[in-house]
Amino acid sequence: MIHSQVHNQRTVSASVQPSRPITLATGHVFQGQITKIFPNNVAALSMNGMNVTARLEAALTAGQRYWFEVQEGTGIPRLRVLDDNTFRQREGLSTQPSVDRLMQQLGLPQSKGMETFIRQLSEQQIPFTRQSVLAGAQLLNELNQFNDKGFRTLMNMMERQLPLTKETFQAFEAVSKQPSVSQQLQQLSTQLSQSAHPAAQQVSELVANLLKPGAFQSTQSPIPQLLSMYTGQGISSEARQGAEQLLTRLGVIPEGTNPSQVYDQFKQALLNPANREIVSQLWPNVASGQGMDLSKLDAKVVFETMISRLSVPAGKEGISQLQQLLSLLQTKEQATEVQARWIQLPTQSLIPSERLVLQQTLEATTSFQGQVSEARTTAGAHLQSVLQMLGYQHEHDVTRFLQGDLTKENLTSERLKAMLLHLQQEELPTALKEQVNQTLHRLTGQQMLAQDQTGPLHQMIMQIPLSLGAYQTDMTMQWEGRKQANGELDPAFCRILFYLTLERLEETIVDVQIQNRIIAVTVFNEQEKPQALIDLLIPSLKRSLNEQNYQLLSVKWKTMKEAQAPQQQTQHMYQQSVSYQGVDVRI
Known part of the structure; x- marks a missing residue:
């Protein structure tokens, strides 16, 4: 699933992140490369993708890699090279760092598993101490996880300087594997x-x-909304005309039918004893005697009143109720056919009044539901x-x-x-x-992985359950940006990614990039771009963003294969200027 891939990027791969700066603490061991040697015993040392200036007090060769141990981590860090040229010549070692010899120097147990662990720490450029390696090995043995998977989990714990405990390990492991x-x-x-x-x-x-x-999103069938607009109550004549034309396209109302005829037929069907069960299911209050005496009301009033009290879920959940409503309207169309036509409406050539009503109906039939005590939020x-x-x-x-x-x-x-x-x-x-x-x-x-920092760039990521109507899924949200003085991410300059699997669109990524409160949205999905639907919804999106003092720049639709490139753009959005003055470390 897409959610586990997101978390695997956080817990296993650093391919989309800038190199994490090394924190040099006393006792840390790491591997680095001498890239250049300058006059006066000054050299350029590369470690974890960073280049620092080093004062040499040992015999080293440019272009070669060495094991270093931090002897003093405060002030200008002092590094002791564990395998300088003199040591290698005396021990008859090659010009490459020796893991076996390092294990001997640190007094670590000589085993294949320990050697593999040290090599992986070196490859990932994660500093370690003798104590952390021993504690990690003991933990892996205890959990029977002395394998590549266990190594990866443990290295992420070490990289984030988390306690090497059984509970922490199990928590990390739980996020990187199913279920959601x-x-x-x-x-x-x-x-x-x-x-x-x-x-x-x-x-x-x-x-x-x-x-x-x-719980999150409640989607209603558009048919009751269109029928309500069909009466013309409280709306313009253009909107009423658009609603009538859309109902005709959907097959709900036969073409050329007079509204008065629709109202009369609907009232007769409601009062027909044969339809008592249908009425009781669609309007329980009316059937239980809590409603009004419909027989004494005007047919149009009955129509307006009953339709305004009707709630039909969208999708498969509302099929049976929609079919009951169609039977009261005395149409021969099947509910499944009406729904299929509704889905195709945005792709059809519609006149302005129809497009207006379609847009208003889409907005009116989708709402966000509050949690716990609030009805809507x-x-x-x-x-x-x-x-x-x-x-x-x-x-x-x-x-x-x-x-x-x-x-x-x-x-x-x-x-x-x-x-x-x-x-x-x-x-x-x-x-x-x-x-x-x-x-x-x-x-x-989830809590341990929720926050991360690389230079000035802060990142928060978490996954929550999401109910879209009757469809249950998960949404992984990832925020990236700079923090303000109050500790919150700057809402004017940030990036938000939403990873989720939708019922119809399936795997989807929504990339929202915000620069000076100007928003560019990119949707990554393998389905065909629903351009007509996007065009209908953009005005509503612009209006909602303007209410929050944001401006919509663009909405783009790309394939999932193109989702990797934007991941790398984040570093350029918040580029950190790093320069080193004088000597950074002493070797």
């Missing part, structure tokens, strides 16, 4: 449903809320709410609790990680206990 967050939550939900433990039931309710259909507020519910800020909340800024109830209420940590302490069936542990590892791994 939503799949993990679904598996957890299955195990929780089989437990009668009160704490398990509380967690189950929270997970159900996170996975609730339509913005997409950004919803995403923030989901992050909070998952417990990605758990450690921060614990600090606030210890400082007295947060109550114990608020610390655990509606916070998945906190609730799972509590549940972990209970007596649970083995399968549920294992699933709780796996989910905790996943959440913790």
Whole structure:
């Protein structure tokens, strides 16, 4: 899946990132190359893609690589070369750094696995100490992970200077492999449903809320919206005419049919005893006696009133309800055919009034749903709410609790990680206990990988479950940019990437690049570019961005194969100017 590929780039590959600067600390060992030697014993040393100036106090040769150990990491770092020319000649070694000899010098166990581990650290240019290598090897042995996969996970932990513990390793591992967050939550939900433990039931309710259909986006069938506009209530005559023409194109209303005839037929169908079951399913309140006496109302009023109270889900979920509505309208068309025609509408040659109504209907039938207590909210507020519910800020909340800024109830209420940590302490069936542990590892791994920094460029990445109508997927969000004085990324100069798998478009990347609040959007997808639909939605997008003081520059559509090139452009957006004055290190 696309989400695991994104995380693998963060945990395994550095191909799209600028070289991570080396932090020189006392005891660190790394491999570097002497690229040039200048007069007065000054040389250029290349390490991890960086070139620094070195004062030589050892016999070295330009163009050759050596093992270095940091003897003093403060001020001007002092490096001790472990295998200078004199040492190599005395030991009869080749001109290339010897891993075997280094292991002997550091007093490391002589084994094939240890040698492979050292070589990989060297190839990835990750500094290490004797203690970190021994601790890492012990951890890999304990977890039975003395293999390439284990090496990669361990090297990423060392590179980020994280504790070499079993818990940290398992958290890193959980992020780099399947399943995704939503799949993990679904598996957890299955195990929780089989437990009668009160704490398990509380967690189950929270997970159900996170996975609730339509929690993020609620999409309604466009037919009720078009029928509402068809009556002309509160809209222009142009819009009413466009709605009528679109309904005719869709086959919902026969061409040339008088509106009064449509209203009369609809009222008769509603009052027909044979349709009582259909009416009760589409309008439960009317069937239960909570509605008004329809027989005494004008046919147009009945039509307007009932259509305004109708809610039909879009897609497959609303097929049966749409078919019931069509039967009340006394049309012979099948709901599946009407939906298929609706999907094709943007590609057809439409007159201005039809395009206007189509655009308004697309906007009106798609809305963002709030989470927990709010009925409706913005997409950004919803995403923030989901992050909070998952417990990605758990450690921060614990600090606030210890400082007295947060109550114990608020610390655990509606916070998945906190609730799972509590549940972990209970007596649970083995399968549920294992699933709780796996989910905790996943959440913790997400937290560890959430932030990264290379020079002035900060990066945040996280994955959240996403319900688009009844379709359940995951969205991985990646922010890149400079931080402001308040610790937040500069919203005027940044880049946001969205990785997700959609029901129809399938794997998709949306690359949003912002320069001085001017936005360029690029969508990467293997499907044919829906130009007509994009043209319909761009005015709405521009209007929404203008309300937030942003300006839309362009919207482009490219294939997934072209997605690699933009990854490399980020470094140029926030290019760091690095220069070295005088001597940087002493060897």
